[in-house]
Amino acid sequence: MSLSDQHRFAMQVAQLSRSWRAELDRRLAGLGLSQARWLVLLHLARFDELPTQRQLAQSVGVEGPTLARLLDGLEAQGLVSRQAVPEDRRAKKIALSPQAQPLITEIEAISTQLRLELFSGITEEDLSCCQRVHAQILSNLEKR
Template sequence: MDLRESFARELGWVSRRWRTRINERLAGCGLTFARWSTLLQLSRCEGLITQTELAALLGVEGPTLVRLLDALEKKGLIERRLTMDDRRVKLIALTPAAQPVLERINQIAREVREDILGDLDTSDLEACLTVLRHIGARLEGSLGKSRNAGH
């Protein structure tokens, strides 16, 4: 196995294990990866966001997002609002009940980061972040090209 293949496999494995570790810690809160990552994404948005925009940010299809939002709405963590311009468009908003849940998610994420990264040298983390950003930029560039190729 060459270095690039080893890197790609390790990156995927680490990503899955990291997500699993947070999922294990959040299981007691009744939150799956899909639910907690959706809440985090919503908390990072400035203002309200449409379901279509949220689906794109999360990388999921519309029907998948609808089921996810139904579950979050049932828990009282989000609400859907109709727009005056187009009643088919729904805006998503966090409810006040979501704040303590978000605080818990962020606390657990901080604890997991500290457990995993706490004793690593800052310069190593900076170098790794540089590489990951470069890879991410290349992936975004290739995704943009393949999306536009068919249009």
Template sequence: MKLDALTSSRQEQFGVLLGQIARHWRARLDRRLSAFGLTDARWVTLLHLARSGDGLTQKDLAARVGVGGPTLVRTLDHLEREGLVMRVGDMQDRRSKTVHLTAKAMPVLRLIEETAVAVRSELLVGISEADLEVCLAVFGRVAANLAGGPTTPDRENGHRREWT
């Protein structure tokens, strides 16, 4: 069976294209930021911390970044050596640490944001505001469906089944 036959429906094409766009978009941003010594793990961690509010627990930050605790610890070790973050013991739970941005992180975050703006501008050139509004509405509905959980009604027996 040819690949074209596998992705013939509009919904399949949408899913494939969405995944490709996300990977390529992130890869382009990664390449740009690597010129400044920022790896994917580091800039993503800094950006999540900045956007989520200072003082997240390591566990919460790992969940937001989408990595396991040990992976985040290695990234935080590097960011802490660079002076971009600091970890503080939680007075309520001695096993837990909160992560805080330092003043040295602010210019790095501006660089990340400026680079992201430049990449967005390049990739969205020639796309109208009206087209972006339609796209955002569709993505909003997909995001809402995802937030509803990984199940869908099974039309044959009326039960819910897990997507695999």
């Protein structure tokens, strides 16, 4: 693969990521949540046990202070709560409130619909090939 092909591929991946997220953000705008906030809710919903604030920050891929500000806003909206950890006074576990579940269900439905639209016309074989390529690139990144 030539350097120009690699460059073009890298630019396409970056554009795909930005455009996909922008379209999802546009479709979710009516829910009154910023992209950062709905992303935190989705990550939080995927934990089997209540995560600490640090675990949630790692999952979302943001710094602790950034997550703290997002959680402040979500807490003010009544969507999450922070719970003390008895064995570590500094740690807080993050819980979804009951009001968050219908919102998460709607976010997931909108996200699923968009994904169905975006994957239209793509064969399983093409998708498998793309997944292998992306997995190899991610593996190469992790070796750094």
